[in-house]
Amino acid sequence: MSRKKFVLLVEPKKSKKYHTPYPPLGLLKLVSFHKRKGDTVKLVNGLCEDGFKPDVVYITSLFTYAWEPVHEVIHYYSNKYKKARVIVGGIYATLCPDHLFETFKDRIEIYKGVMREVENLLPDYSLVPDWKASILFSSRGCIRNCEFCSVCVLEPEFKPKKSVKNLIYPGHKKVIFWDNNFLASPYWMDILEEVEELELEVDFNQGLDARLFTEETVLRLKRIRIPLIRLAYDTKGIREPLKRAVRLLKKAGFRGRKIIVYCLYNFSDSPEDFLERIRELLDWGVVAYPMRYEPLEPRPKNSYVSPNWTPEELEMIAKGRRVIGYGGAFPPYEGLKRKILGARNFQKAFSLRPPHREETQDKA
Numbered sequence: 001m002s003r004k005k006f007v008l009l010v011e012p013k014k015s016k017k018y019h020t021p022y023p024p025l026g027l028l029k030l031v032s033f034h035k036r037k038g039d040t041v042k043l044v045n046g047l048c049e050d051g052f053k054p055d056v057v058y059i060t061s062l063f064t065y066a067w068e069p070v071h072e073v074i075h076y077y078s079n080k081y082k083k084a085r086v087i088v089g090g091i092y093a094t095l096c097p098d099h100l101f102e103t104f105k106d107r108i109e110i111y112k113g114v115m116r117e118v119e120n121l122l123p124d125y126s127l128v129p130d131w132k133a134s135i136l137f138s139s140r141g142c143i144r145n146c147e148f149c150s151v152c153v154l155e156p157e158f159k160p161k162k163s164v165k166n167l168i169y170p171g172h173k174k175v176i177f178w179d180n181n182f183l184a185s186p187y188w189m190d191i192l193e194e195v196e197e198l199e200l201e202v203d204f205n206q207g208l209d210a211r212l213f214t215e216e217t218v219l220r221l222k223r224i225r226i227p228l229i230r231l232a233y234d235t236k237g238i239r240e241p242l243k244r245a246v247r248l249l250k251k252a253g254f255r256g257r258k259i260i261v262y263c264l265y266n267f268s269d270s271p272e273d274f275l276e277r278i279r280e281l282l283d284w285g286v287v288a289y290p291m292r293y294e295p296l297e298p299r300p301k302n303s304y305v306s307p308n309w310t311p312e313e314l315e316m317i318a319k320g321r322r323v324i325g326y327g328g329a330f331p332p333y334e335g336l337k338r339k340i341l342g343a344r345n346f347q348k349a350f351s352l353r354p355p356h357r358e359e360t361q362d363k364a
């Protein structure tokens with residue numbers, strides 16, 4: 001019989017540089033995996049001093065720009081527990097293994113992609129008792145291959161699940177789907193029936209693919225508890241299916257202010273192209289949420305400037321989101337619509353002047 005192990009699971013210290021509102025899903029699944037084997041597990045955030053001497057240390061990682069806090073915990077734990085295996089996984093580890101290897105060489109093992117052994121396990125949410133929602137994937141991968149997206153590296157194969165009931169934690173009243181393309185699954189209706197039956201609130205956190213919307217989609221969405229619908233308008237190429245999806249949603253009774261559309265910028269678009277998409281969204285009466293493109297290599301957040309943009313123009317959007325936007329988004333408030341739809345160009349649309357009294361009142 002193999003000896004029971006001591007397993008340490010490390011989430012880099014949460015900070016401005018490593019920010020996520022979510023618990024470390026992969027680590028919570030690893031907790032379940034090792035507990036089943038009878039191992040002793042401990043989950044920590046950042047650097048932790050105590051007498052726990054692990055045989056294995058798992059370290060997770062987030063976006064590529066958040067690599068420094070990951071390096072900090074690797075340095076710390078690989079020096080502290082020289083005999084332990086140190087395994088680093090997650091998004092940054094999968095996308096930038098060479099960057100990790102340059103620094104740590106064979107002091108660590110790099111795990112790329114989804115860990116198959118734990119994929120279908122219920123995460124051990126008992127370690128995060130304040131967290132009240134089950135996060136799950138009803139599918140991995142995506143049927144599309146958008147140029148700006150890392151999913152084709154993180155989850156190269158599209159793999160749908162037939163059921164997610166086993167991934168919902170008893171007592172949770174909400175589920176958060178992290179699927180990249182929920183509607184692409186041939187089982188999406190079965191999955192929706194499961195959450196409908198359990199009367200759970202649903203959040204499609206990564207957005208739904210407007211190109212896959214039909215009248216049936218909207219009818220099914222209408223049957224579940226879904227406070228927000230998230231869509232994307234990343235390129236002008238999806239204008240028509242997006243417009244149709246918005247029309248179907250509104251016809252079915254979803255309020256425009258509850259439809260959030262992510263708008264990628266700073267990729268191959270230009271400021272005027274971005275403005276046109278924002279204008280259309282406001283005109284359709286939905287909320288436009290700008291999303292700045294970040295390259296996949298490790299570099300400080302917000303440091304990349306695409307050839308069609310200038311740092312000043314990017315800054316105008318950042319300030320605009322803070323000053324004339326609301327929660328980082330541009331909702332279809334009348335004052336905001338007048339400003340953006342009536343502007344001659346990008347500069348005018350996002351130039352900042354104190355909002356008129358009536359614009360402020362729109363938000364109330």
Ligand code: SF4
Pocket residue numbers: 142143144145146149150151152180181209
């Ligand atoms: S549809 Fe979404 S998840 Fe799929 S490749 Fe495009 S951006 Fe990525």
